[in-house]
Amino acid sequence: MSLNATLFGMAVWFILLIWFAYAKIWPPLVGAIDERRKKIAEGLAEAEKGKAALADGEKQKSLILKEARDQAGEFKALNEKQAQSLIDEAKAQAKVEADRIIAAAHASAATELQKAREQLRDQVAVLAVAGAEKILKREVDAKAHADMLNQLKAQL
Amino acid sequence: MASSYSSPSEYISHHLTNLRVTVGDFWTINVDSMVMSVVVGVIGLGAFWLAAQRVTSGVPGRFQSFIEIVLEFVDTTVKDVFPGDRSFLAPLALTIFVLVFMMNLMDLIPIDFVATLMGAFGVPHWKAVPSTDLNITFAMSFTVFLLIIYFSLKAKGAGGFLHELFTAPFGSHPGLWVPNLAINIIELVAKPVSLGMRLFGNMYAGELVFMLLGLLGMLGGLYTAGSIVLSWGWAVFHILIIILQAFIFMVLSAVYIAMAHEHH
Numbered sequence: 001m002s003l004n005a006t007l008f009g010m011a012v013w014f015i016l017l018i019w020f021a022y023a024k025i026w027p028p029l030v031g032a033i034d035e036r037r038k039k040i041a042e043g044l045a046e047a048e049k050g051k052a053a054l055a056d057g058e059k060q061k062s063l064i065l066k067e068a069r070d071q072a073g074e075f076k077a078l079n080e081k082q083a084q085s086l087i088d089e090a091k092a093q094a095k096v097e098a099d100r101i102i103a104a105a106h107a108s109a110a111t112e113l114q115k116a117r118e119q120l121r122d123q124v125a126v127l128a129v130a131g132a133e134k135i136l137k138r139e140v141d142a143k144a145h146a147d148m149l150n151q152l153k154a155q156l
Numbered sequence: 157m158a159s160s161y162s163s164p165s166e167y168i169s170h171h172l173t174n175l176r177v178t179v180g181d182f183w184t185i186n187v188d189s190m191v192m193s194v195v196v197g198v199i200g201l202g203a204f205w206l207a208a209q210r211v212t213s214g215v216p217g218r219f220q221s222f223i224e225i226v227l228e229f230v231d232t233t234v235k236d237v238f239p240g241d242r243s244f245l246a247p248l249a250l251t252i253f254v255l256v257f258m259m260n261l262m263d264l265i266p267i268d269f270v271a272t273l274m275g276a277f278g279v280p281h282w283k284a285v286p287s288t289d290l291n292i293t294f295a296m297s298f299t300v301f302l303l304i305i306y307f308s309l310k311a312k313g314a315g316g317f318l319h320e321l322f323t324a325p326f327g328s329h330p331g332l333w334v335p336n337l338a339i340n341i342i343e344l345v346a347k348p349v350s351l352g353m354r355l356f357g358n359m360y361a362g363e364l365v366f367m368l369l370g371l372l373g374m375l376g377g378l379y380t381a382g383s384i385v386l387s388w389g390w391a392v393f394h395i396l397i398i399i400l401q402a403f404i405f406m407v408l409s410a411v412y413i414a415m416a417h418e419h420h
């Protein structure tokens with residue numbers, strides 16, 4: 001085993017390989033790895049951002065929901081009040097109408113009574129005259145005694 | 157097969173001999189080591205290149221995921237020893253890891269398989285594991301050594317580097333210059349030598365064990381069965397060594413170059 005020119009041959013080949021690795025192999029491979037690393041970091045950051053946005057949205061959602069609920073409650077209360085007032089108004093109107101109808105009925109009943117009374121008076125007068133005729137057995141001159149009869153009617 | 161050798165020593169020496177093309181004494185090329193280094197380098201880094209061609213920053217496929225796992229592993233390892241700019245050191249570490257791993261991996265091909273196959277084509281010797289060749293491991297470790305010097309000069313300047321050679325670690329007194337320089341030279345040279353020797357030694361020893369088990373198989377009968385079982389066991393254990401040695405070479409290179417950036 002002695003040293004010989006293989007030493008130089010191998011050294012040249014070795015240096016060639018080092019240059020090749022330095023120029024042609026290492027940069028593209030490491031570049032790709034670094035780029036992927038960057039991509040992953042960006043993806044993670046995006047995911048983090050998305051998560052934050054989601055939480056934000058959730059918060060906003062609950063806020064809007066609460067507002068809507070409050071508004072709905074307000075509307076409901078308002079509606080109830082309005083309905084109550086409508087009912088009250090209707091009730092008042094109905095009462096007025098009822099009073100009016102009752103009053104009208106009272107009035108008509110009073111006139112009926114008056115009318116009946118008048119009729120009764122007339123008939124009583126006729127009856128009284130007839131009675132008197134029978135008693136006197138003679139005809140009473142209605143015309144002659146009209147005054148007297150009218151007086152009697154008025155007294156009834 | 158192994159039985160075609162006349163003696164055990166011939167078997168061993170045959171398997172330890174590189175296929176050589178010689179011009180001068182030093183000007184010899186170990187063709188098998190060179191060819192195997194180029195082939196495993198092309199396969200190993202070619203896989204990474206293929207992944208780099210089709211890379212996507214979206215959802216990666218299985219192949220890309222595997223490549224990225226290896227890449228991240230190397231990158232984190234380098235980051236642990238050198239927190240600065242890794243745009244050169246990390247690809248260097250990746251090259252070392254992949255290349256050494258692939259070279260060591262050849263050790264898992266059954267030892268006689270390659271020699272016999274190449275023999276059938278008329279090739280007299282073929283060592284399939286480049287990292288069992290000291291030339292290959294030293295070529296890599298001394299390239300790392302040059303990088304250590306280069307980054308030392310770059311980080312400290314020529315003056316700073318020289319100043320450090322003479323004044324660290326004992327002090328700047330003129331009487332200490334010589335011991336300082338001696339220590340620093342030993343320290344500097346020890347790095348690539350130990351780096352290359354460690355890988356070579358581990359793989360060479362592993363290869364030798366396979367050879368001895370192959371010799372055992374030549375005895376026939378129960379010995380052959382035992383040889384197969386033991387070779388299998390050693391191969392399983394060797395998987396650990398293959399990865400470990402690739403990892404150690406990578407980490408130590410990164411540590412040495414990271415140290416070159418430091419000021420004493």
